[in-house]
Amino acid sequence: MKKIIIFGASGSVGRSAIELVRANPEQFKIVGASAGRRFKNLEKTATELNIEHLLDTRGQMTPQAITGFIQQCKPNIILNAVSGFAGLRFTLATLESNFPLALANKESLVAAGDFVMALSKERKSPIIPVDSEHSAIWQCLINDNTEIKPFNKIYLTCSGGPFFGKTDLSTVTPNQALEHPNWDMGEGITIDSATLANKCLEFFEAMHLFGATKDQVEIVIHPQSMVHSMVQFDDSSIIAQLSPPSMQLPIAYALNFPERSDCGLPSPDFRALDLSFRAPDKNTFRTLQVLEHCAAHMQNMPTVFNAVNEDARNAFIVGKISFVRIFEILEAVTTQIRIMPLESLEHIYEVDKNARAMAQALINKS
Ligand SMILES: NC(=O)c1ccc[n+]([C@@H]2O[C@H](COP(=O)([O-])OP(=O)(O)OC[C@H]3O[C@@H](n4cnc5c(N)ncnc54)[C@H](OP(=O)(O)O)[C@@H]3O)[C@@H](O)[C@H]2O)c1
Known part of the structure; x- marks a missing residue:
């Protein structure tokens, strides 16, 4: 028990x-x-x-x-x-x-x-x-229940969200952005999945959890959300974790670790499955360009990304700014703010506060 x-x-x-x-x-x-x-x-x-x-x-x-x-x-x-x-x-x-x-x-x-x-x-x-992608990577990587196996690359899968395939997001409403095709989640993460900011957050999460460099993590669009992520090893072999899109499994796996237990998910019918993989569209989902900038510098930049995204996305939910304005505010703050190392936890709270102040000024101007 x-x-x-x-x-x-x-x-x-x-x-x-x-x-x-x-x-x-x-x-x-x-x-x-x-x-x-x-x-x-x-x-x-x-x-x-x-x-x-x-x-x-x-x-x-x-x-x-x-x-x-x-x-x-x-x-x-x-x-x-x-x-x-x-x-x-x-x-x-x-x-x-x-x-x-x-x-x-x-x-x-x-x-x-x-x-x-x-x-x-x-x-x-x-x-x-518990994040399904990181649970998948963990399941592929964990050795003897303690050690993380050496790896070449992590393929971080992403459903693409409700606007996968679209190139004009100028008229997107909060209700449209809250309609995720595969997952039923809280409001914040659902909007973050529509802008792909969630995938950017998960990129940093993977770097920290698994000690990966930015070049060892690649985002791959996989609209069916069956393959929750994959890991490639030195010999080029790739191991993936598959299951229906449900948080029951990663939650049960984390709480039971290292044991596995039945969490009542149906087995997929592989003969009827059509799994596809695509490159992400960085021109439309400009969060991915902001990610590249932040990942190239690290230090305070992921903290800034998170703070600005949280405030800009919340402003979009209540109708203060448009969907594409989230991208613009992220771009503006992450290029204007001073890049610096994070010195302490107190410093992290200060960086978060300053980044939000910059984001709020832009939200109020919108
Ligand atoms: N939802 C998913 O399927 C999913 C999948 C993977 C990862 N995640 C991650 O899991 C986390 C939770 O996501 P969610 O979708 O479950 O969010 P959610 O539905 O919005 O729930 C958030 C929870 O956090 C509490 N909370 C919010 N602000 C708080 C504060 N300032 N202090 C203390 N508690 C606070 C809320 O309490 P009240 O509402 O009662 O105020 C609520 O219990 C996020 O980090 C998300 O990225 C979620």
């Missing part, structure tokens, strides 16, 4: 994890969970599943409040399913408390990858990816 804390239990990943626990009460027990705006929904689930400890994240959430909560709960593993940069403090508190981290919150690694990976190593608290 694994005892779990779910941070971000009211969101899409959090609710998928709750479904998994509900279906497998002999394997998992939720001992603690957090929510913010949807705390009332979580309270209902807590009564049904007998979750003893709840954390209401509305208002100021200090690192001490999070570590204190973790100590009360006494879990075996913690799932971080908080969205955005706000998830970083939950990642840090988990690792500082010496617990294994099932990580859905990719923004922790994008904004503070070197610090997070160093803390994981220092505290011997493993990070097991």
Whole structure:
């Protein structure tokens, strides 16, 4: 029986994890969970599943409040399913408390990858990816349950989102961008999948998790979302992980690691499958050009990318700016801001704040 804390239990990943626990009460027990705006929904689930400890994240959430909560709960593993940069403090508190981290919150690694990976190593608290692509890469790479095998290249697959094949995105509305063809996810990541910013975040996530250089990660469009990523080894052999598009599997895999368990997914009928792979269109999805610029410099640039994208995408959701303005704001801030090394965690919070201020000025001008 694994005892779990779910941070971000009211969101899409959090609710998928709750479904998994509900279906497998002999394997998992939720001992603690957090929510913010949807705390009332979580309270209902807590009564049904007998979750003893709840954390209401509305208002100021200090690192001490999070570590204190973790100590009360006494879990075996913690799932971080908080969205955005706000998830970083939950990642840090988990690792500082010496617990294994099932990580859905990719923004922790994008904004503070070197610090997070160093803390994981220092505290011997493993990070097991929950993002489906990184779970796939992890499954291809992990050796003897501990070591990452040497590899040549990572092929990071991408569905292409709802606008795959389109070249004019000037009239895109939030409702259109929220219609993902394959995945049912939270609002932020769904818009990020439509701009391909999500793939840019995942690119940085892969670099940090697997120690890859920028030249070792290649984005490949794969509209069917069956192959969740692939890894090529020195002898040119390529190993891929395939499964129907469902978060149940990567969540179950991370929570059960190193064991596997049945999570009720249907077997694909390979005779009826038509799997295709394409190059991404960098001219239309200009986030990919911004990615190239940021990946060439690294240092503070992924933190800046994440901060600006989060604010610009949120402004698009509420109708303040157009879809293509997200690209323009990303381009403007990432080329104007000073490139510099990240010196400390405090510095990361400052870089995030400054990048948002620059993005907000452009949003307000739009
Ligand atoms: N959805 C997917 O299928 C999927 C797949 C792969 C990776 N991911 C990653 O998983 C993370 C969560 O995604 P999601 O789609 O589940 O997002 P979501 O549906 O928007 O849920 C976000 C969760 O985080 C909580 N939250 C938001 N802001 C917070 C803050 N400032 N402090 C504390 N908690 C906060 C929300 O609480 P309230 O809503 O109650 O305020 C909610 O529980 C993201 O990093 C995303 O990139 C998601």
